Amino acid sequence: MDGRAHAPAAGTILNALANERGAAFAIDLETTAIVSLDGSEDIRGEIDGAPEADTALIERCVELAIEEYGDGVNGQVSGGFVRTESEVPLAAGLKSSSAAANATVLATCAALGVEADPLEACRLGVRAAREVGVTVTGAFDDASASMLGGVTVTDNSADELLANEAVEWDVLVWTPPERAFSADADVESCRKVSPIADVVAELALQGRYGQAMSVNGFAFCGALDFPTGPMLEALPDVEGVSLSGTGPSYVAVGDRHVLADLREEWEIRDGTTWLTTTRTEGARTE
Ligand SMILES: Nc1ncnc2c1ncn2[C@@H]1O[C@H](COP(=O)(O)OP(=O)(O)O)[C@@H](O)[C@H]1O
Ligand SMILES: O=C(O)C1=C[C@@H](OP(=O)(O)O)[C@@H](O)[C@H](O)C1
Numbered sequence: 001m002d003g004r005a006h007a008p009a010a011g012t013i014l015n016a017l018a019n020e021r022g023a024a025f026a027i028d029l030e031t032t033a034i035v036s037l038d039g040s041e042d043i044r045g046e047i048d049g050a051p052e053a054d055t056a057l058i059e060r061c062v063e064l065a066i067e068e069y070g071d072g073v074n075g076q077v078s079g080g081f082v083r084t085e086s087e088v089p090l091a092a093g094l095k096s097s098s099a100a101a102n103a104t105v106l107a108t109c110a111a112l113g114v115e116a117d118p119l120e121a122c123r124l125g126v127r128a129a130r131e132v133g134v135t136v137t138g139a140f141d142d143a144s145a146s147m148l149g150g151v152t153v154t155d156n157s158a159d160e161l162l163a164n165e166a167v168e169w170d171v172l173v174w175t176p177p178e179r180a181f182s183a184d185a186d187v188e189s190c191r192k193v194s195p196i197a198d199v200v201a202e203l204a205l206q207g208r209y210g211q212a213m214s215v216n217g218f219a220f221c222g223a224l225d226f227p228t229g230p231m232l233e234a235l236p237d238v239e240g241v242s243l244s245g246t247g248p249s250y251v252a253v254g255d256r257h258v259l260a261d262l263r264e265e266w267e268i269r270d271g272t273t274w275l276t277t278t279r280t281e282g283a284r285t286e
Contacts, residue, residue, distance in 0.1 A: 002034070003034075003112070005106035006030045007146045007282070009096060010024040013216060015216060017187055019201070021197070024152060029087040034084075035082045040078065041078065041079055044081050057134055058101070093243070094244060101143065102121070104125070123140070135183065140156045150279075151163070151167050162205065170255070172259040172274070172275055209253075210238075214242065221243050231243075233266065
C-alpha cells in the first residue's frame with residue numbers, strides 16, 4: 001500500500017514565538033513524502049540528502065495517521081517506510097518541518113485509500129511536531145499555510161485558523177549556510193517583543209501583509225540576534241521583507257524587477273537564493 005503527497009514550504013509574516021499568534025504564506029518550493037505501508041512491526045523514516053537528520057517527526061506522522069484513518073484496513077497495516085525529498089533545506093526557517101509533516105500525513109492517507117479533511121490532517125501533523133519536540137508553539141501558522149496555500153493567520157494556542165487568503169506575489173528567498181532549529185530558539189527573548197507582535201497581528205488581520213512582515217522582521221532580528229542589513233537592502237522598494245521563522249533565511253515580496261535587483265545584492269553573501277512565487281494551492285496527494 002503506497003502513497004505519495006507534496007506540500008509547499010512557507011515564509012513568515014508574523015513569528016508566533018512572542019504571543020502564539022502567527023501568520024505565514026505558502027511558497028512555490030515543496031517537500032514530497034513517499035509512504036509504503038505493510039504489516040511490519042515498526043515505521044522507518046529516511047530524509048533524502050540528510051542521512052544524519054532526525055526522522056522522528058515523519059515516523060510519528062505515519063503512526064498517528066494510521067491510528068486516525070486506518071480503521072478500514074483491519075490490522076493489515078502496522079508499520080512501513082516513509083521517505084521525504086525537499087527542495088528547501090531543513091531548519092532554515094522555511095517551514096520544511098510543516099511541509100514534511102503535511103506531506104507525510106497526506107501520503108499515509110493516500111496509502112490507506114482515505115481522503116482526509118485538510119485542516120484535520122494538518123492538526124495531526126502539528127500534534128506529531130509537538131510530541132517529538134521540533135516546535136515551540138506547534139507552528140499551526142506554518143502548517144496551515146502549507147496545507148491550505150495562500151496566507152494564513154492563526155492562534156497557535158488553540159490551533160485556530162483566524163484568516164486564510166489566496167495571494168499572488170513574487171517572492172525572493174535567501175538562505176545562508178547556517179541552520180537554526182526552532183526548538184533551540186531563545187523564546188524568552190522573543191516574548192519581550194510581544195507588544196510589537198500584537199501590532200503585527202493587527203496589521204496581518206487587516207490584510208496589510210507587507211507592512212506586517214517588515215515590522216515582524218525588525219522585531220525578530222532584534223530578539224533572535226540576526227542582522228537587519230538584508231532588510232535595509234530590500235527597503236523601501238519591496239512590499240515587505242522579514243527574517244523567516246527563527247531564521248536564518250530572509251524572505252521579501254514585491255515587484256519582480258525589484259526582487260531581481262535585490263537578488264543580486266543578497267547573492268553577494270554565501271548561501272542560496274530563490275526567486276519564486278506564492279502558492280495558492282496547498283498540499284496535494286499525487
Ligand atoms: N524534509 C524533512 N523531512 C523530515 N523531517 C523534517 C524535514 N524537514 C524538517 N524535518 C524535521 O523538523 C526538524 C526541523 O524543524 P525546524 O527547526 O522547525 O525547521 P524548519 O524551519 O525547516 O521547519 C528536523 O530536525 C526534522 O526532525
Ligand atoms: O516552533 C514554532 O512554534 C514556530 C517556529 C517558527 O518557524 P520556523 O520553524 O520556520 O523557524 C515561527 O515562525 C512559527 O511562527 C512558530
